[in-house]
Amino acid sequence: MTLIDTHAHLYWDSFKEDFDEMIQRAADAGISTIINVGVDIEKSQVALxxxxxxxxxxxxxxxxxxxxxxxxxxxxxxxxxxxxxxxxEDIIKLEEIYRNNPDRVVAVGECGLDFFQNNNDNDHNSYKSHNFYNLQIKLFEAQINLARKLRLPLIVHCREAWDETLEMLGDQPAILHCYSGFPHTTQYIIHNTNFYVSFAANITYPKNEYLREAAKILPLDRILLETDSPFLAPQSKRGQRNEPSAVAEIAQLIADLKGISLEEVAEQTTNNAKKIFNI
Ligand SMILES: [Zn+2]
Structure with missing residues (x-):
């Protein structure tokens, strides 16, 4: 049985201390592939x-x-x-990273829209401003265009901006990373076969029953697994650093929710990841 962690940030500082052990635990847990996701130009190069x-x-x-x-x-x-x-100018730099290593770089992202507002933010916090929203839209649009140009799938970060995100994506093949959509969004996604839904450990959190419902009704051939390591540890390790080996826990939960075997979840989600990333 093999599993693919479709979203991790292996270059993060918190992995430096025990990197080899952490990677060995992933291999021991049956992880065959990890997608090391960039978040800006520098880290996209570092990840590569x-x-x-x-x-x-x-x-x-x-x-x-x-x-x-x-x-x-x-x-x-x-x-x-x-x-x-x-x-x-920055999009051109991303493209250059890809052009120098087309065999290693398998997607554009993570990119997207994040309209989540922290109640602790004060009025001057620019995260709240329309200017910031507009900048996000500009940046996302440019990366959707880059994905189209390079014929790569898109890894999408979306928080409280589902209507805008899905409209902007159109029919662009995309992975909805760390899925957090409510039931009406899930219904829309079920009918749009260009989208894959990637479940992270937030599906294990007690309050997120709606995500467990989403995993039940989404066809298995549209589901991917991820950890978003070092962030977002599963409920059993909440507050701690997360790591790719934890993807096995998410696979097991999806198997339980669907009433199928862990092996079936592993095999199908592995095939899904290979297909969308063309690996
Ligand atoms: Zn991430």
């Missing part, structure tokens, strides 16, 4: 370099992605230059 320069255990393949996270949109508001031009 790590993918190329690390000696991975036998049987484990690691690929990377190129993307700019919606939280990064804020920096495009701090320039007096033409913002579209500034975004476009």
């Amino acid at each position: 370099d790590q993918t190329k320069n690390t000696k991975w255990p036998k049987g484990l393949s690691v690929y990377s992605t190129i993307g700019i996270h919606p939280h990064e949109a804020i920096k495009y508001g701090q320039t007096i230059h033409d913002r579209s031009k500034f975004v476009q």
